[in-house]
Amino acid sequence: MNELNRQFSKQTRFHVEGMDCASCAAKIEKALSRLPGVGEISVSATTASMTVCHDDSIEPMQIAKKVTRLGYKTAVRVDDSAPFPHTHGCNHEHGHDHDHNHNHNHNHGHGYDHNASPSMPARAQDWWQTVKGRTLLITGAALLVAYAIGHFYPAIAGWAFTAAMLTGLVPIAWRAVIAALNGSPFTIEMLMTIAAIGAVIIGATEEAAAVVFLFLVGELLEGVAAGKARASIQSLGALVPKTAFLESDGGTREVSADRLKTGDIIAVRPGDRIAADGEIIAGESAIDEAPVTGESTPVGKAKGDSVFAGTINGDGLLRVRVTAAASDNTIARIIRLVEEAQEAKAPTERFINRFAAWYTPAIVVVAALVGLIPPLLFGGLWDEWIYKGLAILLIGCPCALVISTPAAIAASLSSAARRGLLLKGGAALETIGKVTVACFDKTGTLTEGKPKVTDVLAGALHEDEVLRLAASLDAGSSHPLALAIVAAAQQRGLQIAPVAAARAHGGKGVSGRLGAMELFLGSRKAANDIAAIPGDLATRIAACNDEGKTVSVLIADGKVAGAIAMRDEPRTDAMDGLRVLQGLGVRPIMLTGDNSRTARAIGEALNIEVRAELLPQDKQKIVTTLHSEGQIVAKVGDGINDAPALAAADIGIAMGGGTDVALETADAAVLHGRVGDVAQMVSLSRRTMRNIKQNISIALGLKLVFLVTTILGITGLWPAILADTGATVLVTLNALRLLRK
DSSP states (O other): OOHHHHHTOEEEEEEEETOOSHHHHHHHHHHHHTSTTEEEEEEETTTTEEEEEEOTTSOHHHHHHHHHHTTOEEEEEEOOOOSOOGGGSTTOSSOOOOOOOOOOOOOOOOEEETTTOTTOOSSOOOGGGSHHHHHHHHHHHHHHHHHHHHHHOGGGHHHHHHHHHHHHHHHHHHHHHHHHHTTOOSOHHHHHHHHHHHHHHTTOHHHHHHHHHHHHHHHHHHHHHHHHHHHHHHHGGGGSOSEEEEEETTEEEEEEGGGOOTTOEEEEOTTOBOOSOEEEEEOOEEEEOHHHHOOSSOEEEOTTOEEOTTOEEOSSOEEEEEOSOGGGSHHHHHHHHHHHHHHHSOOOOOHHHHHHHHHHHHHHHHHHHHHHHHHHHHOOOHHHHHHHHHHHHHHTOTHHHHHHHHHHHHHHHHHHHHTTEEEOSHHHHHHHTTOOEEEEOIIIIIBOSSOEEEEEEESSSOHHHHHHHHHHHHTTOOOHHHHHHHHHHHHTTOOOOOOEEEEEETTTEEEEEETTEEEEEEOHHHHHHHSOOOHHHHHHHHHHHHTTOEEEEEEETTEEEEEEEEEOOBOTTHHHHHHHHHHTTOEEEEEOSSOHHHHHHHHHHHTOEEEOSOOHHHHHHHHHHHHHTTOOEEEEEOSGGGHHHHHHSSEEEEETTSOHHHHHHSSEEETTOOTHHHHHHHHHHHHHHHHHHHHHHHHHHHHHHHHHHHHTTSSOHHHHHHHHHHHHHHHHHHHHGGGOO
């Protein structure tokens, strides 16, 4: 290990409460970069976490206190960490290489050192219990009181609105001052402070109070959304059972799943979730892998096959040798992929924060120059030019400009919600209109998500009798294929009879006796072991397989009675939805964990590019590759297995029937589950961005006009007020047009 590695050989992870946006993360990074002994800093607002590489000269408590002084409650995370990985990039001395292609060795213990911050909450607070929530409520109440006072006692209305403004502005201004002292002078808090104080100076106290209140609302909504995203990531861990049945000393005992080690042997009962990644050493069963691979039907597994943590055992008892510890099982890796994908998105400054970096100081400088230079150098009248300076300061108030974008976004989001389209804020709305490639999951997104009977093939018995006997065998089963067969029989009005001695054969099929008739329904291979399948029927079964269909063969009294083909069929709207999307210039691709044959058949039916047999990390890798090629990528999916790819994409879209985790991880959701709604989102986004450009032109155009006329002496303070309030009304009315269908 070289000298620099030794210098920054410590890595500490922190939980940071109240950090809800990229600008918050940037302020923290800037402040910590000024501390001696601190090296690489990685801050993630999404996961409310921070990783700091430092040397022995600074303690974690000192780092936590520094961030706490910025207004964010901070505590050291207690992680069961692996040794510090030097590939993380902690060998930089105050140089912050923000290329996020680090080898992050994240750990996912969620304990906290409460000695670091005794005020850290033990659980997530409701919004009204947070500091921001209480500030918002107090400011809102004060604003209502000010309006009442202004109505009954107009003479003191200005003082009332000033007091209301201060209830919200004081904490904002305090954060602005602290950030400025720590190297970030032009933050959004500073922008709001200057705007509000400037409005009070020229008497626009009502406007100042309203703007501060709306700013607090935006901050609070940001925090609520960030909190839900964090909770959804953590809930992924609930997929893995807390306990497992460990074989030891000739018996079986229940132990905590996180204590399992590589090489341990566990017993997995029918219907249980598998507690660890492993290899089957005894038994066979059908495994529901949908949570991990997206496979639409259970997969038969036997000795020597691999199984994943979080998947569900079917009807057989399994003995499994553990191949990965809890901290590195499939679900843990998915959690890690989600968190790292969130961090890998470059933390960009919000537009208003970047704009304030030059706009706010420029306006203040112009106002000062207008108020001072003519009287000092050219003998101008002080009252006249100070008046003009104050008017310019009001013209420069960013109220209309600040409202121009959120007004359009609010109208657009409201319009979208009426159609069952949910977008998580303006960033998602803006990005989706730029999408050039849309990566769709297959199961539950392009297809219905459950198999249906497509063909009944007659053998020794006619079609209806084959379906009736198969449904009788499957009655009462919760297996997806069994449900499809029973539903098809009921649709045809066939009489389902009770079966005696019903028995499930793990990974093979089911058997039973109907009257004196012995029945077996199962895979082609298992059926062929009982009775040879006739050539013509075998040919038809092969044709069904080539079309991506799953075929179950029915044996009755030792003879091949027939077969039933099933497939998860495309959604009725999928073809039209994809065609509209292509018309908008967006290239659709199917990414699925299903086998290539099934995926290819669906892809040909929908005329879409197909990539199959993918694990979650494969989907994420494809999304990342497309992104590196310069594409703007949307990922559309409905399952937990899509979470890493949803997070890695420029925009993640969850279908309405999907899991809570997919919905929370994604940036947008299609509640009705229609593929065509994705195209509607793209179209709405493009309309909204045109509207925003119009609003910005109106806001800046009016300011420019009144700036010139004020300097020339044509207009004064009241017209200057109209430059802002008038522009605010105009941009709001323009934004409301988006509410129309």
